[in-house]
Amino acid sequence: MKKILILSASIYLLSSCGNSSKPNEEQGNQQTPKSMLESSSNENPSYDPKRGEGKFTEEGLALKPGLDANMAISGDKIQGVKCASCHKLTDEKLVGPGWKGVTSRRKPEWIMNFITNPDPMIDKDPEVQAQYELCLVRMPDQGLTDDDARHILEFMRQNDAAK
Numbered sequence: 001m002k003k004i005l006i007l008s009a010s011i012y013l014l015s016s017c018g019n020s021s022k023p024n025e026e027q028g029n030q031q032t033p034k035s036m037l038e039s040s041s042n043e044n045p046s047y048d049p050k051r052g053e054g055k056f057t058e059e060g061l062a063l064k065p066g067l068d069a070n071m072a073i074s075g076d077k078i079q080g081v082k083c084a085s086c087h088k089l090t091d092e093k094l095v096g097p098g099w100k101g102v103t104s105r106r107k108p109e110w111i112m113n114f115i116t117n118p119d120p121m122i123d124k125d126p127e128v129q130a131q132y133e134l135c136l137v138r139m140p141d142q143g144l145t146d147d148d149a150r151h152i153l154e155f156m157r158q159n160d161a162a163k
């Protein structure tokens with residue numbers, strides 16, 4: 001009996017890490033009162049859970065439609081060295097959540113801020129906190145330059161565009 005309990009608990013952990021966010025939440029009905037959204041459990045009113053915390057903004061990034069293949073190749077190289085030990089490219093959890101779908105779960109500026117500045121966001125972002133509780137590892141700051149981060153973002157967009 002005990003074994004079964006432990007087994008089902010670990011299956012729960014494996015399957016839920018990384019799936020805590022609702023993909024359509026941010027595109028959701030603008031009329032939905034904030035108090036009904038999951039992210040309203042935000043205890044830091046100054047923290048913007050859509051943008052995260054850091055220097056990157058939607059305007060600053062000014063992403064164009066379409067992918068830059070060279071940036072994505074460079075991003076792939078960097079993630080192979082600095083990220084792949086913890087993140088798969090599928091939706092499967094390794095140490096951290098799988099990357100498939102991350103560019104629809106998160107805004108590009110959120111991803112850029114998080115990967116260059118994870119510490120304050122792990123402390124403040126309600127959805128990262130939920131992932132942290134499931135993954136039980138704090139994502140380390142990998143010392144990415146702005147260019148590294150931008151190239152990894154392009155690689156993630158390419159990974160999500162591919163079937």
Ligand code: HEC
Pocket residue numbers: 018079082083084085086087095096097098102105106111114115122128131132133135136137138139140142144152
């Ligand atoms: C030691 C393991 C580890 C390494 C290395 C690591 N991460 Fe993470 N990452 C995590 C964990 C664990 C989480 C979940 C949040 C938490 O617990 O801190 C996470 C979360 C994320 C998220 C949010 C995912 C989502 O679904 O919202 C992104 C994006 C991310 N990591 C990108 C990166 C990038 C880019 C690198 C490489 C530069 C990297 N990570 C390296 C462990 C790691």
